[in-house]
Amino acid sequence: MKIIGLTGGIASGKSFVSDILKEEGIIVIDADIISREIVFKGSEALKDIEQNFGKEVLNNDGTLNRKRLGSLVFSDKNKLETLNKIMHPKIIDEIKKRIETVRMQGVNLCVIDAPLLIETGLYHIVDIVLLVYVNREVQIKRLIKRDNISFEEAEKRISSQMSFEEKKKYSDYIIDNNGSRENTKKQIHDILEEIISMED
Numbered sequence: 001m002k003i004i005g006l007t008g009g010i011a012s013g014k015s016f017v018s019d020i021l022k023e024e025g026i027i028v029i030d031a032d033i034i035s036r037e038i039v040f041k042g043s044e045a046l047k048d049i050e051q052n053f054g055k056e057v058l059n060n061d062g063t064l065n066r067k068r069l070g071s072l073v074f075s076d077k078n079k080l081e082t083l084n085k086i087m088h089p090k091i092i093d094e095i096k097k098r099i100e101t102v103r104m105q106g107v108n109l110c111v112i113d114a115p116l117l118i119e120t121g122l123y124h125i126v127d128i129v130l131l132v133y134v135n136r137e138v139q140i141k142r143l144i145k146r147d148n149i150s151f152e153e154a155e156k157r158i159s160s161q162m163s164f165e166e167k168k169k170y171s172d173y174i175i176d177n178n179g180s181r182e183n184t185k186k187q188i189h190d191i192l193e194e195i196i197s198m199e200d
């Protein structure tokens, strides 16, 4: 089975790209969704988070208050590192399990959509790295609009991630998502065609 790693900075358009891939019938394993699933009430991850960040990152019903935890970790490098140490091994384990399930089903191509594909080392388990690119101006504009956050908050989130230039070194294909959705769709179809026609 060929595994494609899909990555890119925050609000670069990974979800948009993965939606198009899903439309093509390709199975997508989404790291952001897994990171939400593993912090269910009573989970080991949520207990670790409470131990390290206190009750103030929980809602009254005991579930995770993502907005509060996000504003804590994206403005403090050490706190982000603590959260990453709790979350990343669990996310990676779950991704590996899902890859095996998909492999057992006889699927020949699957995609891992992970914003931190490079940072977490997950790129080692994929065959091809697809990087979604937007310039900083477009990225900030789309992030502020989508998440309804301030310019400062958007800057902090972007700065907490590896730069595009650094990620580029690990990538096999770059999708330029600065333009229209139609333009991006065309690039994806061209890349897919090339990947599918490749010999194993």
Ligand SMILES: CC(C)(COP(=O)(O)OP(=O)(O)OC[C@H]1O[C@@H](n2cnc3c(N)ncnc32)[C@H](O)[C@@H]1O)[C@@H](O)C(=O)NCCC(=O)NCCS
Residues within 6 Å of the ligand: 009, 010, 011, 031, 032, 035, 066, 067, 069, 070, 073, 080, 083, 084, 087, 088, 091, 114, 115, 116, 117, 120, 157, 160, 161
């Ligand atoms: C801090 C949390 C609670 C904020 O939740 P929120 O719902 O606001 O954001 P969400 O999870 O949808 O992530 C949105 C985007 O933020 C960026 N982001 C998320 N976590 C991180 C991180 N640890 N470091 C840098 N950027 C991150 C990604 O681009 C992601 O696509 C959440 O992002 C989290 O639990 N992060 C740690 C898990 C993680 O590293 N996920 C990425 C898996 S590869």
Ligand SMILES: Nc1ncnc2c1ncn2[C@@H]1O[C@H](COP(=O)(O)OP(=O)(O)OP(=O)(O)O)[C@@H](O)[C@H]1O
Residues within 6 Å of the ligand: 008, 009, 010, 011, 012, 013, 014, 015, 016, 017, 032, 115, 142, 143, 146, 177, 178, 179, 180, 181, 184
């Ligand atoms: N080509 C495009 N033209 C206009 N808007 C776009 C385009 N691509 C994506 N967007 C919009 O930009 C925002 C960010 O895109 P998307 O949510 O796909 O990014 P992401 O990389 O998955 O983000 P995250 O890292 O936070 O998960 C969304 O509101 C999306 O609708």
